[in-house]
Amino acid sequence: MAIEYDSLTVEWLGYATLRVTAGETVVYLDPGRYGALTGAWEADSPGAAAAHPSATDYRPRDGDLVCVTHRHHYDPDGIERVAAPDATVLAFEGIQPRRGSRDLPRFVDLPQGVRRVGGEEQGVAANVPFWTVPAYNEPDGPRVRADGTPFHPEGRGCGFILSVEDTRLLWPGDTDVLAGHAELDIDVFCPPIGGSFTMDRREAADLASAMDPGLVVPVHYNTFDALETDSSAFAADVAGEGVPVALDE
Numbered sequence: 001m002a003i004e005y006d007s008l009t010v011e012w013l014g015y016a017t018l019r020v021t022a023g024e025t026v027v028y029l030d031p032g033r034y035g036a037l038t039g040a041w042e043a044d045s046p047g048a049a050a051a052h053p054s055a056t057d058y059r060p061r062d063g064d065l066v067c068v069t070h071r072h073h074y075d076p077d078g079i080e081r082v083a084a085p086d087a088t089v090l091a092f093e094g095i096q097p098r099r100g101s102r103d104l105p106r107f108v109d110l111p112q113g114v115r116r117v118g119g120e121e122q123g124v125a126a127n128v129p130f131w132t133v134p135a136y137n138e139p140d141g142p143r144v145r146a147d148g149t150p151f152h153p154e155g156r157g158c159g160f161i162l163s164v165e166d167t168r169l170l171w172p173g174d175t176d177v178l179a180g181h182a183e184l185d186i187d188v189f190c191p192p193i194g195g196s197f198t199m200d201r202r203e204a205a206d207l208a209s210a211m212d213p214g215l216v217v218p219v220h221y222n223t224f225d226a227l228e229t230d231s232s233a234f235a236a237d238v239a240g241e242g243v244p245v246a247l248d249e
Helices: 045-050 077-080 201-211 230-238
Strands: 004-007 008-014 017-023 025-029 063-068 085-091 114-118 122-125 129-133 156-164 168-171
Touching: 008 168, 017 168, 025 156, 063 077, 063 122, 063 129, 063 156, 063 230, 201 230
Parallel strands: 025 063, 063 085, 085 114
Antiparallel strands: 004 008, 008 017, 017 025, 122 129, 129 156, 156 168
């Protein structure tokens, strides 16, 4: 399902993958992982199956700009599936491809042009103005490992604000609600609502109310059991605060 707002069309393709289009500009955020773009994704429960985009063998290769927030969302196959031959890849500078269990290529080895960006940076890529914002789990919050280390430590990821045809969209990345989020001037807000590793649906709803965007489109939920959540309850909470919300399920 595609959701339209002003000049934008927003599509949640599964997990954290967003496709944003306006005019002839096509942008993807965090494409791939868990079979969302290969057709291999399977729901862990009937509820998740009903409230998550179906997996398809998706390979349009039409993206002008591809944004990658952190290592967990770095999927070279996903990038290859969505990026046009002359695409620009914006990747957070803290992503270390060779760290961890997955055997990932360095960004310099990708065929696309790659630009590394910091956590509080602004610029223009593929004719799209962008800003990055910090994304992390608070060390004294609930989203930490058994040893007390945050699942997403500060400095490992970012979020992206994109101004596409003068409409500003925020994908905050895998993050808790952080100081400063509520002050961002956003038209379309795409929060993660799965909890466990990010803000949960209640925290995201409170943030949406404080931000007062023109539209809220939640993502990053029901992909696997740790992210299962009640998206209908989230939508009701947001709508109850007078903020428009759409579920792209």
